[in-house]
Amino acid sequence: MSDGLTVPFALAAGLSGAVASSGIVITAGLAEVAAGSIAMGLGGYLAARSDAEHYASEYRRERQEVQDVPEVEAQEIVTILETYGVTPQESAPVIAALQRKPEAWIEFMMRFELGLEPPNPQRALISAATIGGAYIVGGLIPLAPYFFVPTVRDALGVSVGITLAALAVFGWIKGGFTGTPRIRSAAQTLLVGGAAATAAFMLAKAIS
Amino acid sequence: MSDGLTVPFALAAGLSGAVASSGIVITAGLAEVAAGSIAMGLGGYLAARSDAEHYASEYRRERQEVQDVPEVEAQEIVTILETYGVTPQESAPVIAALQRKPEAWIEFMMRFELGLEPPNPQRALISAATIGGAYIVGGLIPLAPYFFVPTVRDALGVSVGITLAALAVFGWIKGGFTGTPRIRSAAQTLLVGGAAATAAFMLAKAIS
Numbered sequence: 001m002s003d004g005l006t007v008p009f010a011l012a013a014g015l016s017g018a019v020a021s022s023g024i025v026i027t028a029g030l031a032e033v034a035a036g037s038i039a040m041g042l043g044g045y046l047a048a049r050s051d052a053e054h055y056a057s058e059y060r061r062e063r064q065e066v067q068d069v070p071e072v073e074a075q076e077i078v079t080i081l082e083t084y085g086v087t088p089q090e091s092a093p094v095i096a097a098l099q100r101k102p103e104a105w106i107e108f109m110m111r112f113e114l115g116l117e118p119p120n121p122q123r124a125l126i127s128a129a130t131i132g133g134a135y136i137v138g139g140l141i142p143l144a145p146y147f148f149v150p151t152v153r154d155a156l157g158v159s160v161g162i163t164l165a166a167l168a169v170f171g172w173i174k175g176g177f178t179g180t181p182r183i184r185s186a187a188q189t190l191l192v193g194g195a196a197a198t199a200a201f202m203l204a205k206a207i208s
Numbered sequence: 209m210s211d212g213l214t215v216p217f218a219l220a221a222g223l224s225g226a227v228a229s230s231g232i233v234i235t236a237g238l239a240e241v242a243a244g245s246i247a248m249g250l251g252g253y254l255a256a257r258s259d260a261e262h263y264a265s266e267y268r269r270e271r272q273e274v275q276d277v278p279e280v281e282a283q284e285i286v287t288i289l290e291t292y293g294v295t296p297q298e299s300a301p302v303i304a305a306l307q308r309k310p311e312a313w314i315e316f317m318m319r320f321e322l323g324l325e326p327p328n329p330q331r332a333l334i335s336a337a338t339i340g341g342a343y344i345v346g347g348l349i350p351l352a353p354y355f356f357v358p359t360v361r362d363a364l365g366v367s368v369g370i371t372l373a374a375l376a377v378f379g380w381i382k383g384g385f386t387g388t389p390r391i392r393s394a395a396q397t398l399l400v401g402g403a404a405a406t407a408a409f410m411l412a413k414a415i416s
Binding site: 002003006007010011014015018019023024026027028030031032034035036038039040042043046050053054057081083084085086087089090091092093094096097098100101104105107108111112115117178179180185188191192193195196197199200201203204207208 | 210211214215217218219222223226227231232234235236238239240242243244246247248250251254258261262265289291292293294295297298299301302304305306308309312313315316319320323325386387388393396399400401403404405407408409411412415416
């Protein structure tokens with residue numbers, strides 16, 4: 001959503017510095033929103049599916065190794081735990097327990113050797129739809145003024161105002177979720193959006 | 209780089225269906241590349257910095273807990289290992305070892321309870337610069353024909369050709385790194401780029 005606010009906003013601001021027609025700003029803005037939402041949503045979904053396949057292929061490899069070379073896998077656990085000061089004697093009971101339950105052993109290796117979490121394909125689909133949808137919603141905010149305000153220059157002013165407000169609110173809310181102090185999070189989304197829009201505006205102005 | 213190829217390509221294709229001037233396509237395309245590279249590069253850098261701060265704050269919390277309520281932390285390890293079939297007696301030696309080295313204990317909790325890896329701020333900076341730079345390089349490929357080919361319609365044809373070729377090559381190379389079969393990876397980047405460009409083209413055509 002932050003990208004959806006930032007990039008169409010910056011593109012519209014950039015074009016406002018270069019062309020006189022709201023129609024072109026709207027056409028370019030909506031084309032960007034369509035392209036960006038598909039690239040991020042569909043791209044994100046396919047990446048998540050690749051991750052799921054990577055997990056499955058690593059799982060098969062670990063299962064094979066636990067079956068074929070259990071002593072190598074046991075030694076790997078000893079080595080991992082040794083980095084935390086656990087001696088081979090102390091880790092031996094854990095290894096003995098895992099050897100009783102090969103399925104648990106494979107999952108232990110996936111998580112603690114490879115650092116991989118089991119993926120959730122259902123969640124990947126929801127997440128892709130959310131990303132794509134949020135990009136559309138975010139992108140329509142900076143473009144809306146160009147529909148309603150007669151001149152490009154005036155529409156740009158309104159767009160800058162509501163988009164910076166939306167970026168600040170979005171950053172503020174996001175800070176609550178990520179644990180970054182809210183005021184810092186709001187300042188960061190404003191900084192990224194402002195820098196992107198300024199660069200796009202100056203570049204478009206320079207070449208037009 | 210895949211996004212850098214996809215979104216400016218789709219935007220330029222969309223505008224080619226709606227406007228007659230290469231100048232506008234180039235202006236919009238370069239504005240998008242400037243905005244996108246800053247949003248992705250700077251945004252990625254700030255996100256990485258937030259991750260590093262999140263790690264540091266979680267680390268402080270774990271250190272406090274290991275100091276103040278070591279029996280609670282010890283019980284957490286018992287619980288984690290029990291999900292893998294390790295009994296409390298079998299995990300006791302590991303806990304005793306960690307209690308000898310509180311620093312290692314904290315790191316053990318960070319990795320095995322919270323699943324957090326120590327972040328690398330240096331790498332975040334390089335990664336942000338790489339992402340931003342790759343977006344610029346990727347974005348210039350679909351825009352290049354509009355500089356050199358006289359009419360928008362002809363430039364669109366050349367742009368479609370070289371961008372689809374670049375997407376396929378990029379997907380092919382990426383497959384080698386991610387472990388996805390190369391041909392599938394190439395088909396996926398083509399699918400995302402093609403879908404985004406088609407949607408942008410049809411939308412821009414419909415509203416113009």
